[in-house]
Amino acid sequence: MTDSIVFFHNPQSRARIVHWMLEESGADYRTELLRFDRNEHKAPQYLAVNPMGKVPAIKHGDTVITEAAAICAYLADAFPAANLAPPVNSPERGTYYRWMFFGAGCVEPAFVDRMFKRPQVDRPGALGYGSYEDTLQALETALKPGPFILGERFSAADVYIGSQIAWGMLAKALEPRKIFQDYVARCGERPAFQRAAAQDEKYMKELQQA
Ligand SMILES: N[C@@H](CCC(=O)N[C@@H](CS)C(=O)NCC(=O)O)C(=O)O
Incomplete structure (x- = not known):
């Protein structure tokens, strides 16, 4: 178009x-x-x-x-x-979707609940994001191989997740772990x-x- x-x-x-x-x-x-x-x-x-x-x-x-x-x-x-996206049908496409949707479905509500100090629920298993701690752990898993979510390849998933992590740290909704800080710094180098x-x-x- x-x-x-x-x-x-x-x-x-x-x-x-x-x-x-x-x-x-x-x-x-x-x-x-x-x-x-x-x-x-x-x-x-x-x-x-x-x-x-x-x-x-x-x-x-x-x-x-x-x-x-x-x-x-x-x-x-x-x-x-x-x-900014791996080809449809490529194995990377699955990883790309996985973290993009995880960003919208889990990271976003986990951070917002944290920011507003919303009370813990009795049954975290019924929450899509489970717990704040598990969400952070999963984020670390996504970022650990680095430098980006799809490795060397920067993608739209980094725009979305990178923005959320940057915002999360700013809003004190996310612990400023080194892995998050380094990732945000790398994203910030993009022209x-x-x-x-x-x-x-x-x-x-x-x-x-x-
Ligand atoms: N789920 C939406 C959320 C968008 C959203 O909440 N935007 C806020 C600003 S960050 C807004 O427009 N708030 C104005 C309002 O709801 O009155 C997305 O991810 O785009």
Whole structure:
């Protein structure tokens, strides 16, 4: 598809993950900033894009994609020249899916529960992520061979998991173990990450001034 992408963004949100991913993918995109302080994300025009009234979202042609992990996976496939996902049917594809979905299904709720100090449940086995400790252990397993989740090959799974680990440490939802710090530092060396981060700083100023 050759249409340009519309990126619904707020620099103080999970949309930063997608911003980085857009930069990695080489996609042509334009950004629409949504101000939380003016509730622009709950306005009818935006609810027509994402009924959750949340960012990130992208629109590619007539297709809307929401959910940061889904957007990362979509962009990796839509822009194959950037080589951000292993080929379908390759063994690596399984590993890629495994950790991408683990990020969305386990890491995300484990970190958010931790951040909000939500009480432990009686039956952790009924929680998708089991326990915070098990989730961290599994993350370490994913990162240990290194340098990235698929070894030498950087992928969209690193954009997603790397962003979560960075955010988790910042929000004190994740112990700053060395393996996490080193991984985040490696991710931070990506020129695409740096371009998105620099642009996000500008957006933050823009939003503060207006
Ligand atoms: N499951 C969504 C979560 C998106 C999300 O919660 N975004 C927050 C910002 S980080 C948001 O838009 N919050 C505004 C609100 O819900 O009012 C994803 O992974 O993309």
